[in-house]
Amino acid sequence: MDFRRWGTGRLLACCRLDSRRPQCPGVEGFTMKKLPRNRVFRAALVSVVVSTAFLGALAEGVAQTRQAPAPAPSGSASSGPVADAARVGDAFASVAERVSPTVVTLEVEAVRQRGRRGRSPFGSRGGDSEIANGSGSGVIIRANGYVLTNNHVVENARRIVVVLRDGRRLPGQVVGVDRATDLAVVRVQASGLPVASWGSSDRARVGQWVVAIGAPFGLDYSVTAGVLSAIGRGIGANEIEDYLQTDASINPGNSGGPLVNLSGEILGINTMIIGRGTGIGFAIPSDMARMVADQLITGGVVRRAYLGVGFQELTPELAGHFGARNGRGALINRVEPNGPAARAGVRDGDIITAVDGNPVVAGRDLMRHVIRRPVGAQVQLTVLRVGRRRTITVTTVERPRSGEARPQPASSARRSRGHGALLTPLNDQIRHRLGYRGQGSVVISRVESGSPADHAGLRTGDVILRADHKTVTSPNTVNEALADDGEALLRIERRGRTFFAALTRN
Structure with missing residues (x-):
């Protein structure tokens, strides 16, 4: 999957596991790791939860002990910090027991594109081999064999084996994919399968407990817990984004597995992390995932409304x-x-x-x-x-599908007038070098670090179309717009897209 990222150089990872090396393709300066199975480590999970809750209430428990005339018999305690922590642990364990039968591991044999340079979807260097093996996670959403996962888990798959909780290994076939959201539906020939319940991501609350289940590093049915850190996140990895953010541990191999609430309902489909061990993971919200899955199952494609803006x-x-x-x-x-x-x-x-x-x-x-x-x-x-x-x-x-050109920076420059952007008239040679076919006449050939232009978000290669609603025909048009009050509203074209920027002058 080709991820494109604008802006800061954060370490992104989409979580599918390479059997040889758990890394994904680079994304303009990022090292990517794909998200993918063992039993639920209930004892370890409860231990972690109890320890965390116990430490948080330790001071209160000590104070209560000092004030109490005598400790209650150990077998009769039904309240207090330890009992409260035990109840939280029981809640997590119940979720794991209820949801794990609906989670699957996908073992994928994929074909790498010929001539592709750099990293393959599974992390190996281009040119090594045409075939790569990896794994990811998925969740059963219909009893007759439909499994929801990430597109990057099954992308270019030549063979898919779906491993169920009861140990069955069934061949899987891709029903449809939606690259815009990084979702895919795979089907196995089976009936009467356990099905996960959908929750509403619209009703999700920041701070609520969530549980992630999947196969990080091939350790099937691993359970981690955390909170919902934020909603409505966008990180520039996919065309359509509205991510849930969580600090529940998500690692390579978790991709496609469910993020659920304490009722065991799907709130999201785990898809990506920033770095490793950072506590910053992302899941596609359930309301979006459910809509995409339903359309892929019924028609094999996703049709979306489009305004044209x-x-x-x-x-x-x-x-x-x-x-x-x-x-x-x-x-x-x-x-x-x-x-x-x-x-x-x-x-x-x-x-x-x-x-x-x-x-x-x-x-x-x-x-x-x-x-x-x-x-x-x-x-x-x-x-x-x-x-x-x-x-x-x-x-x-x-909604149509569209691509965009990627211009290269211009080399010649005109002197900046206190705003830090060097402006160059667009001649035929520069247009050819940029691959620019638009109507603009002036391009930014350099942006000085820390300048007003830099703070306004302008970049080398941006084409200035208008300044204060006047068509820009030369660098002087921009300088004249700034001359009045030191501010100008610019209309910018970048890689086939346009936006506004407010530029000031020192």
């Missing part, structure tokens, strides 16, 4: 330029010509604050609300335009 987060600097006093909403930075939003009257620079009455606080709220609508549905958008609110009704179409 691009958006970005509304920073305080941008909010001031667009008259958004509360700083909430999704800033539209691109409207696809003749797309559904364009036909309905949406413009770039609009701020969408609600979808069908549901608040849009940040850009991911817009994505979340739209992709849950069926294709062809009418969606009411609450839009803030130049400080005034209006309602626009858009009829969605099916």
Whole structure:
């Protein structure tokens, strides 16, 4: 799976286990580890939980002991820190016993693409072999043999063996994959299988207990526990992201296994970690995973609603330029010509604050609300335009698949005027070098570290289309826009996508 990451150099890992080396392909400076089976280590788990809870209540227990006239008989204690910790341990053990029969291990033999350089999906160096073996996890979602896992677990699979809790080893066949969310459905020929229950990720609460079950490093049915650390995370690894974050230990081999609540209901599908041993893992939310799985089972593909817009987060600097006093909403930075939003009257620079009455606080709220609508549905958008609110009704179409070019930095530069961005007119030679076919006339050929341009998020290779709503025809257009009050609202094109940036001058 090809992961693309913009921004800081964090260590990402998608968790599928290579039988030889538990590592995944690099992602622009990242070392990736794929997430994949032994019995539930109940005694070890309860010991860890009891120890943790006991230490947290130690001081209180000592104080109570000092105040009590005499200790209660050991066999009659039904309350207190130790009893409370034991009940928590029993809860985890019950979850493990209930959910583990629905968890499977997938042993995968995959074909590496010919001529591929760098790391293969299983971590081996390109050129070693055309065949690689690895493993991952999955969860049974239908009694007649449907298993949900990650796409990166079964990607390019030539042979899949699904290992059940009762020891059966059954051949698996991929029913469908969804690369946008990194999900896949595999089927085995069996009936009467135990099925995991779905929970609602929308109702999940940050801080609640969660349990991860899977096969890290091939140790099947390993159980780890933690809390739900955050919701609605995006890390730039997949096209569609709305991750649950957890500190429950997730390692290579856990990919595709369930993240469940204390009722044993699926809250997410474990998919990725940052680093190893950091306590930062991510799971695809159950509401999204269930919708994708249902479509893959019924039709083999996923159809999603599409508005035909691009958006970005509304920073305080941008909010001031667009008259958004509360700083909430999704800033539209691109409207696809003749797309559904364009036909309905949406413009770039609009701020969408609600979808069908549901608040849009940040850009991911817009994505979340739209992709849950069926294709062809009418969606009411609450839009803030130049400080005034209006309602626009858009009829969605099916989301297309698209790629994007990757320009290289330009080499020639013009002098910066106090903002730290060196601006260069786009001639034919530079256009060819960048692979740029757009209408822009000025490219950023260098950004000085720590400068206002750097702080505004500008990068080498960005093309400046407009400055304060004026078409940029030369570097002077940008400098003139900054001359009045030292600020300019720029419209930037980067790798086929457009967005806004607020640039200031020293």
